[in-house]
Amino acid sequence: MNKFFQKHVHFLLVFSAIWSCTxxxxxxxxxxxxxxxxxxxxxxxxxxxxxxxxxxxxxxxxxxxxxxxxxxxxxxxxxxxxxxxxxxxxxxxxxxxxxxxxxxxxxxxxxxxKDLTDEQLIDMVQYYTFRYFWEGAEPHSGMARERIHLDGDYPQNDQNVVTTGGTGFGIYGLLAGIDRGWISRAEGAARFEKMVNFLEKADRFHGVWPHWLHGETGKVKAFSEKDDGGDLVESAFLMQGLLAVREYYEDGTEKEKAIATKIDQLWKEMEWDWYTQGGQDALYWHWSPNYGWEMNFPLEGYNECLITYILAASSPTHPVPASAYHKGWARSGGINTDVEAFGYKLTLKHNGAEKMGGPLFWAHYSYHGLNPKGLKDRYADYWQENKNHTLINRAWCIDNQDDHKGYGEDLWGLTASYSVNGYAGHRPGHDLGVITPTAALSSMPYTPQESLKVLKNLYYNYGDRVFGRYGFYDAMSPEANYYPERYLAIDQGSIVAMIENHRSGLGWKLFMGAPEIKEGLKKLDFTSNP
The missing domain is CATH 2.60.40.10 (Immunoglobulins)
Known part of the structure; x- marks a missing residue:
């Protein structure tokens, strides 16, 4: 029996009670x-x-x-x-x-x-969101579909396109599903086996996967004209999840150990050093077999990409030097700032959003496995940074200078998502009146009671408009009467991963337990005391 399973028997019984009593x-x-x-x-x-x-x-x-x-x-x-x-x-x-x-x-x-306790309500939302990655997965690959539109409208005919990063997020949901008994251990292993076998054969570029793949073939689908090769950041999100699976199966059955071995090989084949363009000073997001380094997008902080440097420094086969982190990501110290909004301080300069912080996914994507509790380096206390980032976002919505309908203590949260006119990176200062459920719900580790208020409001007062078979829809706007029945993997994945971290810390325990990660954090002068 997995060492984490026993710790969640209580929560399994809670969910079973809901199922049987109601x-x-x-x-x-x-x-x-x-x-x-x-x-x-x-x-x-x-x-x-x-x-x-x-x-x-x-x-x-x-x-x-x-x-x-x-x-x-x-x-x-x-x-x-x-x-x-x-x-x-x-x-x-x-x-x-x-x-x-x-x-x-x-x-x-x-x-x-039947009336539900707070714990039962959270359990229900997490379970429904887990189903996006279990029931809604692309069948050939087992990977997470980039998007699911319950209205059946796919303008780009991309209903079977899978996402590498979103799959990495959803992996934490699948692990939670095994631990909580929503699927059996054997069912979970079969899904991970299918997924890893697909990734072995799928297009890779110096060991790095693209942002999107065709689920039926494993061939790259270009994200944009020149983004038709390796996507280092999305692949980091994917490997963050895969390493958690490897650790979960450390003492497993022969089949589970075989899955862990394949993951370890995929990890060792990722050429992080290639993505420095041969230098020592930064990682670069994209490389294309057709366009080379033409996109030329260095990863310079602060945004959602911290996990990329952690993994690159931790690689046992293709590591990057600590100088890439300190010179590139941290801009030789230029990453630091000293700003305050609504009484909350930020010590990291958020790219393009220096005064009040970027969209809230910046506090989520790197932290599904990387535990921000007690995580510090010379630049920041990452728990405090993420908590303050969340509280500023919340305070902006409560202050509501633009008088958006519905905003308040029980309806806040701005991040990248579908929007009334397409897709937008919502944040303080770029507020279109659109609330994205993943923003507050994925922030539950940082703001448990404040996030719970949003969850309750969304379910009890807006449920028939915003809650469907895979949990809360991607976005909503009461003032625009905008309630699209659509999901995005990256947003659903953050919800299920971060709620599990709030409840049990499962993802954090697994990823932070990997020996390479421990060494990589030391290499970059991080301290961790969760």
């Missing part, structure tokens, strides 16, 4: 399955041959007649029952509509809704 199944024969939560019921049923749609009907306890809730084409429906009340006893009936217009009953099911 759901009653009348008979095993009914093909309709129902699970009740605080404000919604999830219904599933098998697809019926010849059906063009399905009707969902409900009857409250004590009522004689069913009333229709919805007509859908899917075989999963989430019924938000705020209008019916709390702590309900409901009976659902699902009917299939044929092409000819006739209807036939599939089955009925009884279910309870």
């Amino acid at each position: 759901s009653k199944e009348t008979t095993q024969e009914s093909p309709v399955k129902a699970t009740g939560y605080a404000r919604h019921v999830e219904l599933t049923w098998p697809a019926q041959e010849g059906a063009k749609a399905y009707e969902i009907w409900v009857k409250n306890s004590g009522k004689n007649d069913f009333s229709k809730r919805a007509t859908v084409k899917d075989t999963l429906y989430m019924d938000f029952v705020n209008d019916l009340g709390n702590n309900l006893e409901l009976r659902y009936r699902i009917t299939a509509l044929s092409q000819g217009g006739s209807s036939s009953e599939i089955g009925t099911q009884q279910v309870l809704t």
